[in-house]
Amino acid sequence: MASLWRYLLAGLGLAALLVGILAIVYLTAPQTAPGADTSRSKTTANGLFVASFQPERGVIRQGELQSWLLTLKTVKGAPVEGAAITVSGGMPLHNHGLPTSPQATDYLGEGRYRIDGLKFTMSGWWQLRFAISAAAGSDSVVFNVVL
Amino acid sequence: MRRLARISCVFALGAFAVLIGCSEPQFSDGEKTTIASLALNTLPALKPDTTNRFADVPAAAALGSTLFFDQGMSRDGTVSCSTCHKIDRQFQDDLPQAVGIGRTNRRTMPLAGVARDPWFFWDGRRDSLWAQALTPLENPLEQAGNRAAFAHYIKKRFGERYERIFGPLPDLSSVPANASPLGTDAEKAAWNAMPDSQAEDVNRVFANIGKAIAAFERSIEPPQTRFDRLAIDLASGAKPQADDAFSPEEILGLKLFIGKANCVTCHNGPRFTDNSFHNTGVPPVADLPPDRGRVDAITQVEADPFNCFGAFRDGDDSACRELRFMVKSGPELVRAYKTPSLRGAATRPPYMHAGQFSSLDEVVAHYSKAPASVEGTSEVHPLQLSERERAALVAFLKTLAE
Numbered sequence: 001m002a003s004l005w006r007y008l009l010a011g012l013g014l015a016a017l018l019v020g021i022l023a024i025v026y027l028t029a030p031q032t033a034p035g036a037d038t039s040r041s042k043t044t045a046n047g048l049f050v051a052s053f054q055p056e057r058g059v060i061r062q063g064e065l066q067s068w069l070l071t072l073k074t075v076k077g078a079p080v081e082g083a084a085i086t087v088s089g090g091m092p093l094h095n096h097g098l099p100t101s102p103q104a105t106d107y108l109g110e111g112r113y114r115i116d117g118l119k120f121t122m123s124g125w126w127q128l129r130f131a132i133s134a135a136a137g138s139d140s141v142v143f144n145v146v147l
Numbered sequence: 148m149r150r151l152a153r154i155s156c157v158f159a160l161g162a163f164a165v166l167i168g169c170s171e172p173q174f175s176d177g178e179k180t181t182i183a184s185l186a187l188n189t190l191p192a193l194k195p196d197t198t199n200r201f202a203d204v205p206a207a208a209a210l211g212s213t214l215f216f217d218q219g220m221s222r223d224g225t226v227s228c229s230t231c232h233k234i235d236r237q238f239q240d241d242l243p244q245a246v247g248i249g250r251t252n253r254r255t256m257p258l259a260g261v262a263r264d265p266w267f268f269w270d271g272r273r274d275s276l277w278a279q280a281l282t283p284l285e286n287p288l289e290q291a292g293n294r295a296a297f298a299h300y301i302k303k304r305f306g307e308r309y310e311r312i313f314g315p316l317p318d319l320s321s322v323p324a325n326a327s328p329l330g331t332d333a334e335k336a337a338w339n340a341m342p343d344s345q346a347e348d349v350n351r352v353f354a355n356i357g358k359a360i361a362a363f364e365r366s367i368e369p370p371q372t373r374f375d376r377l378a379i380d381l382a383s384g385a386k387p388q389a390d391d392a393f394s395p396e397e398i399l400g401l402k403l404f405i406g407k408a409n410c411v412t413c414h415n416g417p418r419f420t421d422n423s424f425h426n427t428g429v430p431p432v433a434d435l436p437p438d439r440g441r442v443d444a445i446t447q448v449e450a451d452p453f454n455c456f457g458a459f460r461d462g463d464d465s466a467c468r469e470l471r472f473m474v475k476s477g478p479e480l481v482r483a484y485k486t487p488s489l490r491g492a493a494t495r496p497p498y499m500h501a502g503q504f505s506s507l508d509e510v511v512a513h514y515s516k517a518p519a520s521v522e523g524t525s526e527v528h529p530l531q532l533s534e535r536e537r538a539a540l541v542a543f544l545k546t547l548a549e
Contacts, residue, residue, distance in 0.1 A: 062415070062416070063416055063421060063422065094412070095524075095526065097477060097479060100472040101472050101474050101475065103472065117472025121413075121423045122412050122421055124412070
């Protein structure tokens with residue numbers, strides 16, 4: 001009986017240790033957006049467009065001015081031309097906006113718009129909000145970027 | 148049974164010992180990545196400045212160096228750039244507010260790595276190193292000169308050197324001795340009376356003075372520190388040299404800096420700055436004029452005839468993206484100041500844009516407490532760091548100056 005208790009005690013000790021280790025791992029893990037959807041392609045809020053957003057040179061470099069491409073298609077897959085696009089955003093957890101004022105600077109054809117002047121000055125959760133106005137109507141979309 | 152229990156206990160104790168052992172000198176993979184991102188060896192090569200085609204011309208840098216130390220480059224021959232940017236003091240002056248011809252309202256910034264800045268001054272009211280260099284020359288509290296007088300002075304003292312670099316000087320024979328759009332009433336009147344072509348000639352010489360000084364300043368780069376040696380050893384797995392090894396306090400400070408204390412949020416990259424502007428609730432100085440930081444710098448940089456969109460830029464306007472995509476308005480700009488580099492900071496008190504804090508202890512205490520801003524909103528949240536943690540952060544900051 002006594003040895004069974006010892007087993008139990010040892011077992012409990014090991015379990016407590018495991019919980020401790022897991023807690024440390026969990027607490028020291030870099031914090032990301034709470035369940036942020038970081039997909040680079042999504043349907044806009046009212047379902048008018050399908051937007052995808054990619055860094056023009058493929059990689060994100062912290063602290064450097066860079067351009068991204070916003071590609072706009074209709075739900076049926078036709079490129080959206082002549083869209084007026086405004087960009088806003090910021091870091092929700094830091095309660096501040098973007099450090100630059102990115103703009104849609106060029107139309108590259110096939111629904112692709114160059115969004116220039118982006119700069120991610122710190123690591124963490126960034127949000128970029130696009131207000132899009134085109135022949136089909138006005139809609140908006142938010143992309144999460146986690147560095 | 149009993150043996151098994153004993154083995155379990157020994158295992159548990161062993162695991163505990165490993166955990167304790169790990170928590171001191173070791174860093175997690177995430178911490179190692181962050182530490183590597185701060186190391187000086189990740190600083191990229193200095194990019195060419197296409198707005199200044201003399202930026203990497205040795206003769207221009209040599210003339211710039213002469214001008215930087217020349218007290219003749221001031222109204223009364225007593226002040227040079229080096230009066231406040233002292234070469235043996237990290238190119239700063241240890242004063243809460245710089246003193247030239249008069250006392251200014253801002254702390255002199257050190258110059259290590261300055262050519263990598265996108266914005267200049269604490270509020271970013273200039274957008275290039277050469278445009279920055281021109282500003283103190285005409286500030287009545289700094290060098291207090293005027294551009295017409297500088298053009299005459301360059302012709303008289305350095306005419307030959309200037310022409311070898313920049314080409315022929317314009318005819319200055321009918322240019323007034325003293326004239327500037329920013330000077331005294333008499334200087335402004337003299338400036339306004341000049342024909343446009345003559346004003347442009349003087350502005351061209353003036354811009355070239357800035358370009359020469361900027362060429363010199365590009366050579367001022369941050370030196371390697373104990374922190375950088377630790378970072379290299381950590382990345383390569385080498386054992387640190389005796390003097391380079393971090394004390395437990397310095398390691399705690401580094402972990403706090405890149406972890407709980409959130410310092411690395413803004414003080415990031417190999418220069419420990421995000422090159423951006425933030426309101427961190429730093430209090431104003433009682434007897435100084437109102438200072439609203441970045442929000443008041445926007446119109447100044449836009450109005451500067453020597454900015455990137457101006458007529459004196461070399462190269463094309465693809466170099467002007469910082470100015471083009473600048474945030475021009477918003478509550479965040481109020482009392483926002485540039486994140487300074489922390490390299491060498493430990494040996495150059497006082498701190499903040501007007502020397503508000505006399506020691507790093509005061510700086511760390513400020514960020515731990517995070518008081519509200521007198522105007523606008525501070526981005527900093529209270530940290531409640533213990534005395535031991537605050538001391539550890541200061542100990543770590545000192546490794547960036549050794």
